Amino acid sequence: MLLQIHWDVDPTIFRWGVLAPRWYGLLFALGFLIGFYLMRHVFEREGKPEEDLDYLLFYLLGGTIFGARLGHILFYAPGYYFSNPLEIPMIQRGGLASHGGLIGVVLAIWLYCRRRENQPFLWLLDRLAAPVALTGSLIRLGNFFNSEILGVPTDLPWGVVFERAARVRRGIEAVPLHPVQLYESICYFLVFGLLWRLYQQQGAETPRGQLVGLFFTLIFGVRIVLEFFKMRQIHFEAALPMGLSMGQLLSVPAVAVGLWLWQRASTPSSSPARA
Numbered sequence: 210m211l212l213q214i215h216w217d218v219d220p221t222i223f224r225w226g227v228l229a230p231r232w233y234g235l236l237f238a239l240g241f242l243i244g245f246y247l248m249r250h251v252f253e254r255e256g257k258p259e260e261d262l263d264y265l266l267f268y269l270l271g272g273t274i275f276g277a278r279l280g281h282i283l284f285y286a287p288g289y290y291f292s293n294p295l296e297i298p299m300i301q302r303g304g305l306a307s308h309g310g311l312i313g314v315v316l317a318i319w320l321y322c323r324r325r326e327n328q329p330f331l332w333l334l335d336r337l338a339a340p341v342a343l344t345g346s347l348i349r350l351g352n353f354f355n356s357e358i359l360g361v362p363t364d365l366p367w368g369v370v371f372e373r374a375a376r377v378r379r380g381i382e383a384v385p386l387h388p389v390q391l392y393e394s395i396c397y398f399l400v401f402g403l404l405w406r407l408y409q410q411q412g413a414e415t416p417r418g419q420l421v422g423l424f425f426t427l428i429f430g431v432r433i434v435l436e437f438f439k440m441r442q443i444h445f446e447a448a449l450p451m452g453l454s455m456g457q458l459l460s461v462p463a464v465a466v467g468l469w470l471w472q473r474a475s476t477p478s479s480s481p482a483r484a
Contacts, residue, residue, distance in 0.1 A: 213385050217372040220355045233351035240344030241270065247340045247405070255413050257328060265321055269337075272317025273310045274300065280309010284455055307345070307432075308459040314341065331417045338424035339404035345428065346397035353390035360387025360438050387438045396431040400424065419474035425467025429460035436460075 222230045245266055252259050281304040282290045282297060290297050318337065322330045352358045356374040359381065368385025375383040404420050436457045 213366060214369045214388075215372055216353075216356065216369050218354060218356075219373075232354035233348075236347040236351040236354070237344075240340075240347040241266065244269075244337075244340030244344055247343075248336065251336045251408070261325065261328070268317040268321040269314060272313035272315075274305075274313075276313015276316070277305035277307065277310030280306035280312065284309065284459065307348075308456070308463070311341075311463075329417075331421070335415055335417065335420040336408070338420040339401050339408060342397050342401035342404060342424060342428060346394045346401060349390045349394035349397060353388065353394070358390055359440050360389040360392075361440055363387045386440075389435055389438050392435050392438070393431065396435070397428060400427045400431070403427075416474035418470040422467045422470030422472075422474055425463050426471060427467075429463040429467065432460045433457050433464070 218232075220231050220233060222232055222235065245262060248265065249259060249262055251257075252262060278297070278300055284306055286304070314337075315334070318333055319330055322328055322333055349358075356371045359371060359374060360369075362368075362382075362384050363386060365385075365387075367388065369388040370383055370385055371381065372383055374381045400423075404424060407420060407423075408415060433456075436454045439454070439456075441454065
Protein backbone atom coordinates (compact mmCIF):
# COMPACT_ATOMS: atom_id res chain seq x y z
CA MET A 210 0.00 0.00 0.00
CA LEU A 211 2.87 2.42 0.69
CA LEU A 212 3.98 2.19 -2.94
CA GLN A 213 0.61 3.11 -4.40
CA ILE A 214 0.62 6.47 -6.14
CA HIS A 215 -2.04 9.12 -5.65
CA TRP A 216 -2.04 10.95 -8.99
CA ASP A 217 -3.66 14.39 -9.00
CA VAL A 218 -1.64 16.39 -11.53
CA ASP A 219 -3.28 19.20 -13.48
CA PRO A 220 -3.08 18.32 -17.21
CA THR A 221 -2.45 22.01 -17.92
CA ILE A 222 1.17 23.04 -17.40
CA PHE A 223 0.37 26.69 -16.66
CA ARG A 224 -2.20 29.37 -17.47
CA TRP A 225 -1.34 32.84 -18.71
CA GLY A 226 -4.34 34.62 -20.15
CA VAL A 227 -5.63 32.54 -23.04
CA LEU A 228 -2.38 30.55 -23.11
CA ALA A 229 -2.79 27.20 -21.37
CA PRO A 230 -0.41 24.55 -22.76
CA ARG A 231 -1.05 20.97 -21.69
CA TRP A 232 1.35 18.14 -20.91
CA TYR A 233 -0.30 15.99 -23.58
CA GLY A 234 0.32 18.57 -26.29
CA LEU A 235 3.90 19.10 -25.14
CA LEU A 236 4.70 15.38 -25.24
CA PHE A 237 2.91 14.98 -28.58
CA ALA A 238 5.02 17.79 -30.07
CA LEU A 239 8.18 16.43 -28.44
CA GLY A 240 7.64 13.09 -30.19
CA PHE A 241 7.49 14.79 -33.58
CA LEU A 242 10.50 16.98 -32.78
CA ILE A 243 12.70 14.04 -31.76
CA GLY A 244 11.40 12.05 -34.72
CA PHE A 245 12.39 14.89 -37.04
CA TYR A 246 16.00 14.76 -35.83
CA LEU A 247 16.09 10.97 -36.05
CA MET A 248 14.88 11.14 -39.65
CA ARG A 249 17.47 13.82 -40.41
CA HIS A 250 20.09 11.31 -39.31
CA VAL A 251 18.53 8.71 -41.63
CA PHE A 252 18.46 11.09 -44.60
CA GLU A 253 22.07 12.15 -44.02
CA ARG A 254 23.20 8.54 -43.73
CA GLU A 255 21.44 7.41 -46.91
CA GLY A 256 22.02 10.50 -49.04
CA LYS A 257 18.43 11.72 -49.25
CA PRO A 258 17.64 15.45 -49.66
CA GLU A 259 17.23 16.96 -46.21
CA GLU A 260 14.97 19.71 -47.55
CA ASP A 261 12.31 17.02 -48.04
CA LEU A 262 12.05 16.58 -44.27
CA ASP A 263 9.94 19.73 -43.88
CA TYR A 264 7.42 18.37 -46.38
CA LEU A 265 7.50 14.97 -44.72
CA LEU A 266 6.79 16.51 -41.30
CA PHE A 267 3.83 18.41 -42.77
CA TYR A 268 2.38 15.22 -44.26
CA LEU A 269 2.89 13.28 -41.02
CA LEU A 270 1.30 15.93 -38.81
CA GLY A 271 -1.71 16.24 -41.08
CA GLY A 272 -2.12 12.48 -41.46
CA THR A 273 -1.79 11.86 -37.72
CA ILE A 274 -4.28 14.47 -36.56
CA PHE A 275 -6.82 13.95 -39.34
CA GLY A 276 -6.62 10.16 -39.14
CA ALA A 277 -6.76 10.02 -35.34
CA ARG A 278 -9.80 12.28 -35.22
CA LEU A 279 -11.62 10.46 -38.01
CA GLY A 280 -10.77 7.12 -36.40
CA HIS A 281 -12.26 8.20 -33.08
CA ILE A 282 -15.42 9.37 -34.80
CA LEU A 283 -15.92 6.23 -36.91
CA PHE A 284 -14.69 3.57 -34.48
CA TYR A 285 -15.89 4.86 -31.12
CA ALA A 286 -18.71 7.42 -31.39
CA PRO A 287 -20.22 7.64 -34.89
CA GLY A 288 -23.77 8.16 -33.65
CA TYR A 289 -22.85 11.08 -31.44
CA TYR A 290 -20.76 12.93 -34.01
CA PHE A 291 -23.13 12.37 -36.91
CA SER A 292 -25.86 13.83 -34.70
CA ASN A 293 -23.58 16.70 -33.62
CA PRO A 294 -21.44 17.49 -36.70
CA LEU A 295 -20.23 20.80 -35.28
CA GLU A 296 -18.34 18.80 -32.64
CA ILE A 297 -16.24 16.98 -35.25
CA PRO A 298 -13.46 19.60 -35.63
CA MET A 299 -13.26 20.34 -31.87
CA ILE A 300 -10.22 18.19 -31.12
CA GLN A 301 -9.35 20.39 -28.16
CA ARG A 302 -12.12 18.58 -26.28
CA GLY A 303 -10.40 15.25 -26.78
CA GLY A 304 -11.16 12.28 -28.99
CA LEU A 305 -8.21 10.86 -30.94
CA ALA A 306 -7.83 7.19 -31.84
CA SER A 307 -4.37 5.69 -32.31
CA HIS A 308 -5.53 3.18 -34.94
CA GLY A 309 -7.02 5.98 -37.01
CA GLY A 310 -3.86 8.03 -36.55
CA LEU A 311 -1.73 5.20 -37.88
CA ILE A 312 -3.99 4.73 -40.91
CA GLY A 313 -3.72 8.47 -41.54
CA VAL A 314 0.08 8.32 -41.29
CA VAL A 315 0.30 5.43 -43.77
CA LEU A 316 -1.91 7.27 -46.26
CA ALA A 317 0.07 10.48 -45.80
CA ILE A 318 3.35 8.65 -46.45
CA TRP A 319 1.87 7.08 -49.59
CA LEU A 320 0.88 10.53 -50.88
CA TYR A 321 4.32 11.92 -50.00
CA CYS A 322 6.17 9.11 -51.78
CA ARG A 323 4.16 9.36 -55.00
CA ARG A 324 6.31 12.27 -56.21
CA ARG A 325 9.62 11.02 -54.80
CA GLU A 326 10.96 8.00 -56.65
CA ASN A 327 14.14 8.01 -54.54
CA GLN A 328 12.07 7.43 -51.38
CA PRO A 329 9.93 4.31 -52.00
CA PHE A 330 6.86 3.75 -49.84
CA LEU A 331 8.08 0.66 -47.98
CA TRP A 332 11.59 2.12 -47.59
CA LEU A 333 10.17 5.16 -45.82
CA LEU A 334 7.79 3.11 -43.66
CA ASP A 335 10.77 1.13 -42.37
CA ARG A 336 12.72 4.30 -41.51
CA LEU A 337 9.75 5.90 -39.76
CA ALA A 338 8.90 2.83 -37.66
CA ALA A 339 11.26 3.67 -34.79
CA PRO A 340 10.38 7.40 -34.56
CA VAL A 341 6.65 6.59 -34.64
CA ALA A 342 7.08 4.05 -31.83
CA LEU A 343 8.86 6.70 -29.76
CA THR A 344 6.11 9.22 -30.44
CA GLY A 345 3.53 6.63 -29.37
CA SER A 346 5.44 6.15 -26.12
CA LEU A 347 5.35 9.88 -25.38
CA ILE A 348 1.67 10.15 -26.30
CA ARG A 349 0.78 7.40 -23.83
CA LEU A 350 2.74 9.33 -21.19
CA GLY A 351 0.56 12.30 -22.11
CA ASN A 352 -2.53 10.13 -21.52
CA PHE A 353 -1.17 9.46 -18.03
CA PHE A 354 -0.89 13.19 -17.35
CA ASN A 355 -4.46 13.60 -18.62
CA SER A 356 -5.70 10.81 -16.29
CA GLU A 357 -7.38 9.08 -19.25
CA ILE A 358 -7.41 5.58 -20.77
CA LEU A 359 -7.59 4.12 -17.29
CA GLY A 360 -6.84 0.61 -16.15
CA VAL A 361 -9.01 -1.73 -14.13
CA PRO A 362 -8.71 -1.87 -10.32
CA THR A 363 -5.71 -3.68 -8.88
CA ASP A 364 -4.28 -4.54 -5.48
CA LEU A 365 -0.71 -4.54 -6.80
CA PRO A 366 1.64 -2.18 -4.94
CA TRP A 367 2.19 0.06 -7.99
CA GLY A 368 -1.51 0.74 -8.48
CA VAL A 369 -2.35 4.40 -9.16
CA VAL A 370 -5.27 6.30 -7.63
CA PHE A 371 -6.35 8.80 -10.30
CA GLU A 372 -7.93 11.31 -7.96
CA ARG A 373 -8.67 13.90 -10.61
CA ALA A 374 -10.52 11.37 -12.76
CA ALA A 375 -12.49 10.19 -9.72
CA ARG A 376 -13.67 13.76 -9.10
CA VAL A 377 -14.74 14.65 -12.62
CA ARG A 378 -15.82 11.38 -14.24
CA ARG A 379 -18.82 9.25 -13.43
CA GLY A 380 -18.14 5.63 -12.58
CA ILE A 381 -14.52 6.22 -11.58
CA GLU A 382 -13.77 5.52 -7.94
CA ALA A 383 -10.72 6.67 -6.00
CA VAL A 384 -9.21 3.17 -5.90
CA PRO A 385 -5.84 1.90 -7.21
CA LEU A 386 -5.93 1.16 -10.94
CA HIS A 387 -3.47 -0.44 -13.31
CA PRO A 388 -1.39 2.41 -14.85
CA VAL A 389 -1.85 0.97 -18.33
CA GLN A 390 -0.75 4.22 -19.93
CA LEU A 391 2.69 3.68 -18.38
CA TYR A 392 2.69 -0.01 -19.32
CA GLU A 393 2.11 0.96 -22.96
CA SER A 394 4.58 3.83 -22.85
CA ILE A 395 7.35 1.57 -21.54
CA CYS A 396 6.58 -1.18 -24.06
CA TYR A 397 6.51 1.24 -26.99
CA PHE A 398 9.82 2.73 -25.85
CA LEU A 399 11.37 -0.74 -25.81
CA VAL A 400 10.04 -1.35 -29.34
CA PHE A 401 11.59 1.96 -30.39
CA GLY A 402 14.95 0.87 -28.93
CA LEU A 403 14.83 -2.45 -30.81
CA LEU A 404 13.85 -0.90 -34.15
CA TRP A 405 16.39 1.91 -33.92
CA ARG A 406 19.16 -0.53 -33.01
CA LEU A 407 18.28 -2.75 -35.98
CA TYR A 408 18.36 0.23 -38.30
CA GLN A 409 21.70 1.41 -36.91
CA GLN A 410 23.14 -2.04 -37.54
CA GLN A 411 21.75 -2.50 -41.06
CA GLY A 412 21.32 0.99 -42.48
CA ALA A 413 20.63 0.99 -46.20
CA GLU A 414 20.83 -2.84 -46.20
CA THR A 415 17.67 -3.14 -44.10
CA PRO A 416 15.35 -5.63 -45.87
CA ARG A 417 12.24 -3.86 -47.11
CA GLY A 418 9.35 -4.37 -44.71
CA GLN A 419 11.39 -5.75 -41.80
CA LEU A 420 11.19 -2.78 -39.46
CA VAL A 421 7.62 -1.75 -40.22
CA GLY A 422 6.59 -5.42 -39.99
CA LEU A 423 8.12 -5.68 -36.52
CA PHE A 424 6.48 -2.37 -35.62
CA PHE A 425 2.99 -3.57 -36.50
CA THR A 426 3.50 -6.96 -34.87
CA LEU A 427 4.98 -5.72 -31.59
CA ILE A 428 3.06 -2.48 -31.08
CA PHE A 429 -0.34 -3.98 -31.78
CA GLY A 430 0.53 -7.25 -30.07
CA VAL A 431 1.23 -5.20 -26.94
CA ARG A 432 -2.04 -3.35 -27.48
CA ILE A 433 -4.03 -6.60 -27.64
CA VAL A 434 -2.53 -7.84 -24.36
CA LEU A 435 -2.80 -4.59 -22.42
CA GLU A 436 -6.41 -3.99 -23.44
CA PHE A 437 -7.32 -6.72 -20.92
CA PHE A 438 -6.08 -4.37 -18.18
CA LYS A 439 -8.10 -1.35 -19.37
CA MET A 440 -11.55 -0.14 -18.48
CA ARG A 441 -14.08 -0.27 -21.30
CA GLN A 442 -14.05 3.05 -23.12
CA ILE A 443 -17.42 2.73 -24.85
CA HIS A 444 -20.62 1.00 -23.79
CA PHE A 445 -21.09 -1.12 -26.93
CA GLU A 446 -17.76 -2.92 -26.41
CA ALA A 447 -19.53 -5.38 -24.09
CA ALA A 448 -21.39 -6.73 -27.13
CA LEU A 449 -18.32 -7.18 -29.34
CA PRO A 450 -17.25 -10.73 -30.39
CA MET A 451 -15.42 -12.89 -27.82
CA GLY A 452 -15.56 -10.11 -25.26
CA LEU A 453 -12.81 -8.19 -27.05
CA SER A 454 -12.53 -4.42 -27.01
CA MET A 455 -12.62 -2.22 -30.10
CA GLY A 456 -8.88 -1.63 -29.69
CA GLN A 457 -8.21 -5.37 -29.75
CA LEU A 458 -10.41 -6.00 -32.80
CA LEU A 459 -8.67 -3.23 -34.71
CA SER A 460 -5.24 -4.52 -33.65
CA VAL A 461 -5.71 -8.08 -34.92
CA PRO A 462 -5.47 -7.22 -38.65
CA ALA A 463 -2.55 -4.90 -37.91
CA VAL A 464 -0.64 -7.77 -36.30
CA ALA A 465 -1.47 -10.00 -39.28
CA VAL A 466 -0.13 -7.38 -41.71
CA GLY A 467 2.99 -6.98 -39.56
CA LEU A 468 3.69 -10.71 -39.52
CA TRP A 469 3.24 -10.88 -43.30
CA LEU A 470 5.65 -7.98 -43.87
CA TRP A 471 8.21 -9.40 -41.46
CA GLN A 472 8.02 -12.86 -43.05
CA ARG A 473 8.28 -11.33 -46.51
CA ALA A 474 11.40 -9.42 -45.47
CA SER A 475 12.92 -12.59 -43.96
CA THR A 476 12.73 -14.66 -47.16
CA PRO A 477 16.03 -15.26 -49.02
CA SER A 478 14.79 -13.30 -52.04
CA SER A 479 14.23 -10.20 -49.94
CA SER A 480 16.63 -7.32 -50.60
CA PRO A 481 16.85 -3.60 -49.83
CA ALA A 482 15.95 -2.85 -53.44
CA ARG A 483 12.47 -4.30 -53.14
CA ALA A 484 9.67 -1.76 -53.07
